[in-house]
Amino acid sequence: MSRNFYKPGRSRRPTPNRPAFLKPARETFEVRIEKMVQGGEGMARLPDGRVCFVAGALPGELCKVALTFAKKDFTRGRAVEILEPSPDRVEPRCPLYGKCGGCSLQHLDSEKQAEYLARVERENFRRIARIDLPEDFKVHTGPAWGYRNRARVVVTCDRAGEKDIVRFGFRMPESNRIALFKECPVLSPALNCFLQGKAREIFAGKFRRGSETDVNLFDNGAGDVRFYCGTDRHDARGSSAPGIQSSDPSCVVPVAGKNVHAGAEVFFQSNLSLLPSLVQAVRDAVDEGLAIGEASDSWLIDLFSGVGFFAAMLEDKFKRVTTVERDDNCLRYAKINLSEKCESVSAPAEDWLQENVVDTPATLIVDPPRTGLPPSCTAALAASSVNRLIYVSCDPVTLARDTAVLAQSGFKIRRAEAFAFYPQTPHLEMMLVLAR
Ligand SMILES: C[S@@+](CC[C@H](N)C(=O)[O-])C[C@H]1O[C@@H](n2cnc3c(N)ncnc32)[C@H](O)[C@@H]1O
Structure with a gap:
């Protein structure tokens, strides 16, 4: 081997x-x-x-x-x-290309990746939704390497004589094997530095020989790296490897002039260099809606809200704000991130939307996981009085599927922008503004 x-x-x-x-x-x-x-x-x-x-x-x-x-x-x-x-x-840069399961687009020139992925996105929309994305659909790009500030790695430990050898890797797809690496070229310099230095000290001597554990790493982009060893996302201090204590997983992330509280145990966007462009696009989309009278400043609803990220970036524009998220760990942070006029609800977004029929003018932002909007969520949206929706998505297929469903109740694409959050991989983040 x-x-x-x-x-x-x-x-x-x-x-x-x-x-x-x-x-x-x-x-x-x-x-x-x-x-x-x-x-x-x-x-x-x-x-x-x-x-x-x-x-x-x-x-x-x-x-x-x-x-x-x-x-x-x-x-x-x-x-x-x-x-x-x-x-x-081009020649792939990483020795684990084709093996670790990530970065499968390294054979394509970094400068060209966004153009190719935008073409795939257009095709998805034509094939799945029978809808054309706008002609001027813009793709925002950032650094091609060293951009990733969040990652889940496997830590392994072997004993060589009296010494512990701590190594790091990624789980290979459809396999129980681990692709070990010394340095990962898409991880941020702070994460690589942590893995090559401090992490070895932290993990050495904490494992049974031949054992392994998954660790979430989080770099706040300002010199603070946190890790979380729990396998249960709801147990912030849990550890799957006896003897390993997670660091305090929480930290403060400076984004677009704000300090956002988040942590290694919860979801957070993983490309801090490009995140301000997404924030700007979302803010512009809100301003546009308010300016043309398609949206009202009376109520912002942020569904799948995580730590209240978008609500925190937009709350200055609204009289009332509601965030809905089902992970209680996220909710703890949302309470810190948002002002008193904001209400943070712990519930599945689809249940909340069905139970709280939105029949007053409201601006909605949704940012669901890869699986997209649950059918009951799209049905409740169709039945609501919402006529302007900002949809942030990390999965073009479910985005196209949901856009097709929403189109049946009159929603049309007003604006589309893409964000190359994951260079060297085939993933693209999208923001759509849908209105009716
Ligand atoms: C892609 S993340 C977006 C988080 C946030 N908007 C941000 O930018 O940080 C999706 C979030 O939806 C939450 N989630 C997943 N399914 C959910 C559901 N059915 N109802 C409410 N929240 C859900 C996850 O816990 C996660 O925090």
């Missing part, structure tokens, strides 16, 4: 499947990549007409593809040889 991989003695995971890229190649084909699809793979057709999603291939390229998965109607493969490379192809 390569030095870069760690196989725990006792896995907490079910029977491992080998990741697709490690499966023995069955057959190879020469294909021309037609386009990039959701997830960053290249799409091609095999000689028998079946679609093939090719990892590591770019539009226009002619490649030799080894199949890793085959069904009657579609196949998956990996590019084993690039016969005619795209002018946008």
Whole structure:
């Protein structure tokens, strides 16, 4: 086994499947990549007409593809040889490219990634929602490397003689293996520095030989790194490795001129360099709604509100503010982050929306997890008097799906902006303004 991989003695995971890229190649084909699809793979057709999603291939390229998965109607493969490379192809920078499960777009020039992902986003909307994104849909970009201020890593510990060897890694997809790294080029310099220095002291001697634990890391962007070892997000001080105490997970994050209280145990946006652009876009969207009379300043409702991040950035513009979040740990921070005129509710957003029929003018901002809006949430929105909605999303597929549902009750896209929060990966953050 390569030095870069760690196989725990006792896995907490079910029977491992080998990741697709490690499966023995069955057959190879020469294909021309037609386009990039959701997830960053290249799409091609095999000689028998079946679609093939090719990892590591770019539009226009002619490649030799080894199949890793085959069904009657579609196949998956990996590019084993690039016969005619795209002018946008570059050498991946990280030795764990194709292994750790993250940063699968490193073979594409960082300067071009936003353009390619915007094209994929447009296609998603056409295919799933049958809606065209606006022509002038802007993609905000930031640093291509060293941007990630939040991460979940695995800490492993082995004993060499009297010494503990502490190492860090990422869980590989569909596997119980861990891809070990010394330095991760997308993590912020403060997180890499913490892992190479202080973290080794903290974790040394705290494990049984051969054991491992997951740790959430959080860099506040101002020199403060916190970690959280709990597996249960609701137990702020819990630890899955006996002997390891989480640091105090809470810290203060300076964003767009405000100090936001957050912590390693709760959700927070993970690209602090670009976050001010998203805040500005959301503030502009609110101002526009108020200026054209499509929204009212009487009530802001922030659903899936986390630590009350968007409410904190917008509360100066509204008379009344309600945040709704189901994670009680987030709620503790929201109470600190928001002024007295704000009410922070602990509930599933969909239940709150159904029980509190919004029949007065209100501005809504929603920022759901990858799964998008629950159907009861879109139904309650359709039935409400809300006529302007700001939808922040980290998943283009569920965003397109929900936009299609909301379009049935008259919502149209007024504004769309994207934020390249996760360079080197196929993920794109979006903000849509929907109005009716
Ligand atoms: C993408 S995060 C957004 C948080 C916040 N808007 C921010 O920018 O920091 C989604 C949040 O929704 C919460 N959440 C997930 N499902 C929920 C639900 N059904 N009802 C309420 N909150 C939910 C999660 O705990 C998480 O804090």
